[in-house]
Amino acid sequence: MKPITGVAGVIAIALCAAGVPGCQSRPAGAAPKAAQLVAQAPAAGRSAPTLQELKSATYRGVAEAGADFTLANGRWEGKPYEPGAASRPSVTFVRDFRLAGDVDGDGAEEAVALLAASTGGTGEMSYVAVVGRPGGTITNVATAPIGDRVQVRDARIDERRIVLDVVQAGEHDAACCPGDLVSRSWTLQVGALKEGAPARTGRLSMETLAGTEWVLRAWAWDEPAPATPEVTVKFDGTRLGGHAGCNNYFAQVKPGDQPGDITIGPAGATRMMCPEPAMTVETRFLQQLGGVTKMRFMAGQLALPYANTDRTIGVMLFDRRPTQ
Numbered sequence: 156m157k158p159i160t161g162v163a164g165v166i167a168i169a170l171c172a173a174g175v176p177g178c179q180s181r182p183a184g185a186a187p188k189a190a191q192l193v194a195q196a197p198a199a200g201r202s203a204p205t206l207q208e209l210k211s212a213t214y215r216g217v218a219e220a221g222a223d224f225t226l227a228n229g230r231w232e233g234k235p236y237e238p239g240a241a242s243r244p245s246v247t248f249v250r251d252f253r254l255a256g257d258v259d260g261d262g263a264e265e266a267v268a269l270l271a272a273s274t275g276g277t278g279e280m281s282y283v284a285v286v287g288r289p290g291g292t293i294t295n296v297a298t299a300p301i302g303d304r305v306q307v308r309d310a311r312i313d314e315r316r317i318v319l320d321v322v323q324a325g326e327h328d329a330a331c332c333p334g335d336l337v338s339r340s341w342t343l344q345v346g347a348l349k350e351g352a353p354a355r356t357g358r359l360s361m362e363t364l365a366g367t368e369w370v371l372r373a374w375a376w377d378e379p380a381p382a383t384p385e386v387t388v389k390f391d392g393t394r395l396g397g398h399a400g401c402n403n404y405f406a407q408v409k410p411g412d413q414p415g416d417i418t419i420g421p422a423g424a425t426r427m428m429c430p431e432p433a434m435t436v437e438t439r440f441l442q443q444l445g446g447v448t449k450m451r452f453m454a455g456q457l458a459l460p461y462a463n464t465d466r467t468i469g470v471m472l473f474d475r476r477p478t479q
Contacts, residue, residue, distance in 0.1 A: 201262070201263035201264060201288075202255075202264055203255035203256075203264035203265055203266040203286075203287070203288075204265075204266045204286050204287070204288060204293050205266075206251060206253050208266075208286075208293050209248065209253060209266055209268045209286055210226055210228060210229040210248050211225070211226055211227065211228070211229075212225070212226060212286055212293050212295060213225040213226075213293075213295060214226070214246070214270065214284055214295045214298060215295055215298060216282070216284070216295075216297070216298030216299070217246055217270060217272050217280075217282055217298060218272070218280070218300070219244045219245075219246065219272035219273065219274050219280060220233060220244060220246055220272065221233070221244070224246060226246070226248055229247060229248035230245065230246070230247050230248070231245065231246045231247075232244070232245045233245065236275075241275075242274070242275035243275060244272070244273070244274050244275070245272070245273050245275075246270055246271070246272045246273075247270070247271045247272075247273075248268060248269075248270060249268075249269035249270060249271050249281070249453070249454045250453065250454045250456070251454075252268060252269045252307075252310070252454040252455065253266055253267070253268060254266065254267035254310055254311070254312055254317070255267070255312075256312035256315075257315065258285060258312060258315050258316075258317060258342075258343045259287075259296075259315070259343045260315055263287065263288075264287075265285050265286060265287040265296065265343075266285070266286045266287070267283060267284070267285055267286075267310075267312070267317055268283075268284045268286060269281060269282070269283060269284075269301075269307065269454055270282040270283075270284055270298075278303045278304060278330070279303065279304060280300060280301075280302070280303055281300070281301040281302060281303075281304075281305050281307070282298050282299065282300055282301060283298070283299050283301055283317060283319065283341060283348065284297070284298040284299075285297045285298075285317075285343055285348065296343065296346060297343055297346055297347050297348045298348070299341055299347075299348035299350060301319070301321070301339075302323055302324075303324075303330065304324070304330060304331070304333060305321050305322070305323045305333065306321060306322040306323075306333065306451055306452040306453065307319050307320070307321055307452060307453070307454050307455060308320045308321060308322060308336075308452045308455065309455055309475075310454075310455055313340075315342060315343070316340045316341065316342050316351070317340060317341045317342075317348075318338065318339070318340045319338075319339050319340070320336070320337075320338050320339075320356075321336075321337050321338075321339060322334065322335065322336060322337075322359050322414075322415075322451075322452060323335055323337055325358070328414065329413070331413075332413040332414050332415060332416070333359075333414065334358050334359045334413075334414025334415070335355055335358060335359075336355065336356045336357045336358060336359060336363065337353050337354065337355050337356065338353065338354045338356055339351075339353045339354075358414065359414040359415055360410065360414075361390060361392060361393070361408065361410055361417075362392075364390035364450065364457070365390055365391060365392065366389075366391070367389065367390070367475055367476075368387055368388075368389045368397070368475075368476040369387065369388050369389070369457045369473035369474065369475055369476065370385060370386070370387050370473055370474050370476055371385075371386035371387070371388070371440065371471060371472075371473055372456070372472050372473060372474050373471065373472040374439070374443070374469065374471060375469035375470060375471070376469070376470060376472075378469075380436075380471075381432070381436065384398075384400040384401065384429075384432070384433045384436055384437075385398060385400075386398060386399060386400050386436065386437075386440050387476070388444075388457075388459075388473060390408065393407060393408060393409065394406070394407060394408060395408050395419070399422075399424060399436075399437040399440050399441055400429075400433045400434070400436035400437035400440060401427060401428070401429035401433040401434055401436075401437045402424040402425040402426065402427050402429075402437060403424065403425050404422045404423065404424040404425075404441065405422065405423050405424075406419050406420050406421065406422040406423065406444070407419070407420035408420070411448070411449075415449050415450050415451060416448065416449055417447065417448065417449060417450055418448065419444060419445060419447050421445070422441050422444060422445065424437075424441070440471075442463060443461045443463065443469070443471060444459075444461070444471075445461075445463075446461035446462050446463040446464070447459045447460065447461045447471075448460065448461070448462065451470075453472065455474075455475070456472045456473060456474060456475075457472070457473040457474075457475070458470050458471070458472055458473075459471045459472075459473070
């Protein structure tokens with residue numbers, strides 16, 4: 156987390172705070188480990204490709220790459236569009252996302268990955284990819300586009316269907332600020348992913364998060380948060396609260412003009428003293444929470460971008476706590 160100053164810094168703050176995926180990409184090896192999403196038990200001796208295998212696999216069907224490409228530690232970069240130019244196509248494995256299950260009905264498991272492709276601009280295309288090991292060889296069986304700046308809220312394999320609950324641009328949404336909640340699904344048919352009819356389920360709002368508790372996993376894209384003390388957040392209408400590391404806290408939260416825009420008021424908390432590092436964790440969390448202006452989703456995680464008064468910026472990442 157570094158201070159950003161000058162005009163370039165102000166632009167960076169605006170882009171990252173707006174949740175523009177182009178400023179979110181990081182080589183997968185540098186990202187803090189996110190919880191893996193795994194469905195079904197593996198068939199004996201025929202398990203799905205591992206996370207590391209997915210991050211070094213060869214993929215196809217990504218338009219921005221133009222041809223088959225191989226990831227190195229979760230990232231691929233193409234040649235510059237013009238000699239000496241900085242702009243070039245790139246594809247990044249989206250954090251540590253991985254689903255596993257039998258999507259083709261052959262009794263063996265496949266893995267489902269998310270890829271993010273960029274051509275150097277502000278847009279970022281997302282893709283869903285199925286990877287198996289037919290004949291013992293890691294193979295990208297099929298790939299399908301999800302869309303530009305689409306946020307994945309949740310994912311699962313349901314009766315051989317890959318189901319993604321996403322936030323995507325509605326009819327009147329700006330490209331930066333999608334607001335439609337949509338459930339989308341794909342089935343693997345003859346080596347291709349076929350998308351079914353999408354189901355719109357509502358609009359992104361405070362109610363979208365109501366009743367779900369989230370656990371802090373990262374202070375920033377490349378800085379994991381400690382497992383203990385545990386920091387949590389739970390939204391409830393116009394309020395949020397949780398455990399800040401030592402004390403319980405609460406704050407008012409108001410929606411903004413664009414989908415996902417929020418304003419968090421000053422936090423109140425109980426007054427218990429705890430030994431380190433709990434107090435340091437709590438102080439940092441409440442400071443960053445006060446700078447949050449948006450709520451976003453990234454590969455099933457809740458992302459809360461922040462910009463503090465000392466001009467430091469970042470995004471806190473949270474895992475959904477499983478329901479009992």
